[in-house]
């Protein structure tokens with residue numbers, strides 16, 4: 001990127017010049033709003049007109065009406081959205097090399113015409129205003145260029161080193177319809193340029209610094225007015241294949257990822273109507289970032305989901321200690337889950353064969369009952385074979401919990417029986433291969449009928465194959481239409497649910513059996529204990545790692561078959577005919593919003609953006625990968641901030657998820673969040689966590705050094721490990737920071753203290769937020785208080801990297817509070833942060 005100081009060469013213009021420039025932008029903005037009002041009028045007229053045409057009632061008129069209503073509706077929605085700073089930029093350009101204009105009415109040349117500058121003097125040939133949406137004047141000249149249009153790219157890309165046609169870049173600050181200020185950067189400071197005969201002035205201290213200096217709130221702002229060149233390269237990178245972005249804390253990875261989503265939609269709205277998924281590590285980061293896309297005029301096509309809410313109906317609320325997270329996230333779980341799914345089904349088998357053994361197994365965990373493993377059988381033809389029966393009947397809502405020990409049927413007037421061993425052998429044979437367990441039931445059913453047919457000896461009576469086939473059909477129908485046979489099947493091969501299997505794994509003895517070659521005994525105990533939380537009902541709280549396991553199990557088990565839902569038309573699809581038209585009212589008036597439908601239904605997206613990618617465990621990569629099988633990808637992250645203990649294992653899973661698509665890599669190098677004073681301190685931890693890794697360069701400095709404070713009994717006392725003393729010191733330091741900054745204060749503690757810290761800090765109001773170290777990921781505050789660095793670092797094998805995250809959250813002030821465990825020196829500097 002071109003550092004701020006290099007791009008900016010302001011001429012400290014007088015107040016009157018500033019006022020005149022603001023006034024001139026105000027005139028332009030007024031013109032834009034007048035044009036927008038005209039467009040709104042046009043849209044309203046179209047709506048009215050369309051309603052009248054609807055009364056004509058011929059198919060042609062209906063088609064025309066619907067197309068008009070649709071277009072007008074889209075228009076109105078966009079124009080009526082309240083944009084704080086609708087128009088935010090301007091570039092003044094030299095004449096282009098060729099005289100061609102693009103569809104937005106702007107010249108397309110990037111390079112200036114020969115002779116555009118002579119003796120360091122030039123004339124401005126074109127002025128473009130950049131905004132959140134493109135607006136054309138009535139004569140199709142561009143009043144505002146959409147920030148994503150090619151003509152707007154020089155606004156972000158031009159630097160004094162490679163200025164192209166840009167002479168001056170201006171950021172316009174406005175509120176509602178009032179222009180408040182302008183900030184200029186001269187790209188060719190040596191050139192004296194004139195516009196309409198007047199010399200071009202440069203106003204202000206640069207837009208980037210102004211943006212970075214503003215106080216933070218609980219939601220992220222877009223950076224559309226000050227995107228830097230290296231960020232713009234990522235945002236506008238071609239969509240094909242995989243775009244990988246690395247960069248240290250505060251380099252704008254999250255901001256860039258969000259702006260890229262908006263850019264891709266602008267570039268190819270139809271393609272991305274297939275949905276863009278943004279995967280975020282925590283619900284806190286989702287809440288922090290989800291306002292950015294609406295502020296860029298994009299809503300509906302983008303789903304921002306936390307890793308713990310990617311599976312429908314699951315919402316992670318519990319936290320796994322690092323040792324358990326390590327087990328659950330590891331790719332070893334793949335094998336274990338396959339075994340558990342088959343084993344859970346087996347519980348019905350051995351139970352049928354040897355009830356004592358099944359009782360023994362279940363008895364280990366008094367809460368576990370067989371019934372809880374199963375879902376109600378799908379009453380809609382989950383098993384196609386069964387629909388061929390002559391009779392239909394309503395099945396019980398749950399299968400019989402105790403699995404049958406044998407199968408007795410009457411066919412062709414004789415009694416036939418399969419005993420426990422025979423049933424067990426049939427089950428094993430049906431389970432061979434890798435097909436999803438729930439989808440193997442028809443196969444098992446066919447194997448049972450084969451076995452009964454063989455036992456009946458009927459085959460021997462027919463030499464003619466046609467007669468034999470007919471007899472076999474009658475035989476099968478006799479059996480399968482028996483209600484008892486259906487009940488047997490429901491009990492013997494029930495439909496397993498992911499939560500049911502996960503709950504079954506809480507039984508340590510069963511888990512030990514399934515994990516024989518995958519986990520050691522200690523791991524089995526830890527995992528089983530943690531899964532007891534899921535409860536036999538499957539309704540207990542889940543952790544973010546459980547959710548990835550549920551998703552894997554969903555694949556292993558196979559989705560329960562449901563009747564296909566009628567397809568809901570996408571408003572952006574082509575209006576292809578009357579069938580589509582008839583759904584217009586439902587689309588717009590009826591029921592859930594498009595966004596809600598996206599959130600609920602999609603499991604396969606057109607583009608997947610992974611934020612904080614360094615934190616995904618192998619199992620989470622598998623989960624996310626399943627949502628982007630046909631997608632293009634943008635993956636942003638920072639290995640130095642990874643809280644996952646085994647990056648190599650995660651890298652393998654990541655490669656599998658991204659597949660063999662070609663990759664394009666970018667690195668972001670400038671830290672826009674932390675002042676140099678804070679970045680320098682954080683770099684000490686980086687050197688311990690990842691020796692040799694480069695910190696990003698902080699773009700500004702505030703002169704405010706981080707403060708060190710001590711948890712001690714009274715002034716000058718020895719460092720204390722007492723919780724009450726820690727509480728008092730934490731509250732006192734948070735209060736001090738509240739007094740020093742206007743915006744937010746984040747207090748970061750070790751994960752096992754977060755509930756405690758929330759209680760301590762609750763009385764301080766909502767400008768203060770208490771966070772466990774893993775929850776701080778991606779967030780930022782005006783001031784941060786990091787409580788006991790050693791406690792955070794010791795909490796997991798990746799603890800130092802987690803501490804690095806905690807130390808890089810502040811935009812202005814940082815306080816580090818040390819307790820006894822931190823071994824602080826007399827000045828309160830903890831051992832970890834000393835030179």
Ligand SMILES: Nc1ncnc2c1ncn2[C@@H]1O[C@H](COP(=O)(O)OP(=O)(O)OP(=O)(O)O)[C@@H](O)[C@H]1O
Pocket residue numbers: 208211212221222223226227228231247248249250251252253254255256638641672673777778779780808
């Ligand atoms: N070009 C820019 N103009 C103005 N602000 C910017 C710019 N780039 C980044 N920022 C600001 O810098 C801060 C850090 O950005 P962001 O959170 O996207 O960084 P990140 O790389 O995702 O950080 P982390 O890895 O720590 O999560 C945000 O407040 C963001 O708005």
